[in-house]
Amino acid sequence: MKRVFSGIKPTGHLTLGNYLGAMRRWSAVDQHEADALFCVVDLHALTVDHDPGRVRRLSRQAATLLLATGLDPQLCTVFVQSHVDEHARLSYLLECVATDGEMRRMIQYKEKAAAERARGGSVRLSLLTYPVLMAADILAYGTDEVPVGDDQTQHVELTRDVAVRFNQRYGRTFVVPRTTHPEVAARVMNLQDPTSKMGKSDDVGPGVVYLLDEPEAVRKKIMRAVTDSGSEVVHDREARPGVSNLLEILAACEGGNPNDLAGVYETYGSLKKDTAEAVVEFLRPVQQRHKELCADPAYVEGVLREGAEKAREMARPRVDAAYRAIGLLPAG
Ligand code: AMP
Numbered sequence: 001m002k003r004v005f006s007g008i009k010p011t012g013h014l015t016l017g018n019y020l021g022a023m024r025r026w027s028a029v030d031q032h033e034a035d036a037l038f039c040v041v042d043l044h045a046l047t048v049d050h051d052p053g054r055v056r057r058l059s060r061q062a063a064t065l066l067l068a069t070g071l072d073p074q075l076c077t078v079f080v081q082s083h084v085d086e087h088a089r090l091s092y093l094l095e096c097v098a099t100d101g102e103m104r105r106m107i108q109y110k111e112k113a114a115a116e117r118a119r120g121g122s123v124r125l126s127l128l129t130y131p132v133l134m135a136a137d138i139l140a141y142g143t144d145e146v147p148v149g150d151d152q153t154q155h156v157e158l159t160r161d162v163a164v165r166f167n168q169r170y171g172r173t174f175v176v177p178r179t180t181h182p183e184v185a186a187r188v189m190n191l192q193d194p195t196s197k198m199g200k201s202d203d204v205g206p207g208v209v210y211l212l213d214e215p216e217a218v219r220k221k222i223m224r225a226v227t228d229s230g231s232e233v234v235h236d237r238e239a240r241p242g243v244s245n246l247l248e249i250l251a252a253c254e255g256g257n258p259n260d261l262a263g264v265y266e267t268y269g270s271l272k273k274d275t276a277e278a279v280v281e282f283l284r285p286v287q288q289r290h291k292e293l294c295a296d297p298a299y300v301e302g303v304l305r306e307g308a309e310k311a312r313e314m315a316r317p318r319v320d321a322a323y324r325a326i327g328l329l330p331a332g
């Protein structure tokens with residue numbers, strides 16, 4: 001059976017972008033078809049200025065939401081990254097395989113480092129080495145497929161390069177993984193600025209739909225989405241980014257294809273209205289289940305404890321093998 005691994009950072013409240021770009025496939029497809037692991041990657045949340053209490057709360061919330069979207073601990077493994085030492089242990093070895101130049105070429109690093117400097121802050125070293133930790137997350141489990149949104153493609157490419165290099169130098173140790181993206185909505189855009197990604201660490205903006213937003217808030221945000229000049233409803237990401245984003249969101253929630261849906265609508269107003277209702281209905285069962293799970297924190301804790309135990313057992317032999325292959329003396 002193929003192995004699937006993916007992760008989500010507790011750096012903000014989870015968004016519709018996270019759901020449509022990644023999480024939806026995890027529960028609908030991956031957990032049924034693969035031996036799948038889904039991880040709240042909390043170590044990655046420490047790469048930028050952070051508040052310890054908030055990271056802790058968001059980690060718990062992300063895990064609860066993963067279960068609320070339908071991940072079933074009988075079918076897959078749900079856990080928190082920092083509960084499994086093998087990630088950090090392997091990350092160091094991969095730092096000895098990846099290069100400084102490769103790290104500095106990462107788009108996400110360049111963007112986030114520039115933003116941090118513009119704010120007058122300093123850039124944490126871990127922001128630079130982040131992709132290596134992500135590679136360790138993936139490679140520790142012999143992962144075949146990594147289901148992620150569009151923005152993670154470059155990081156998975158780097159993971160492949162590092163795996164191939166390690167295998168060539170030290171003997172075959174790692175599986176070389178590939179990325180999978182959803183057919184639509186691999187990159188959900190900010191409703192107020194449809195040329196940039198809907199990101200959860202953005203300001204609590206009117207352009208970001210959060211999974212736990214009340215129906216009224218969802219409606220308001222979508223009805224106020226920035227659309228393009230012109231009035232024709234067409235799917236063209238370059239020329240009409242605003243309308244195209246709405247068509248993709250609608251297609252992702254209702255099924256269907258954004259090009260076909262474009263033909264159904266005469267006005268932006270009716271497209272917005274239907275998109276708003278589709279998103280509200282789409283989120284309703286997730287929010288309901290989230291509420292139930294919040295009433296039973298011991299259940300969520302139990303899932304995470306067992307998940308970490310399972311993950312540890314899966315990762316340890318491969319990480320131990322990597323330690324031996326690279327030339328470190330076994331402890332005996
Ligand atoms: P992150 O929020 O960066 O931890 O991302 C978790 C997962 O959600 C990754 O697979 C991302 O590619 C995906 N993702 C995040 N934002 C979006 C978005 N706006 N559109 C599509 N996928 C996204």
Ligand code: TRP
Nearest residue numbers: 005006007008009041134137138
């Ligand atoms: N870097 C990913 C993001 O920002 C999160 C992540 C960390 C991840 N480790 C991973 C995703 C391993 C897939 C597999 O979204």
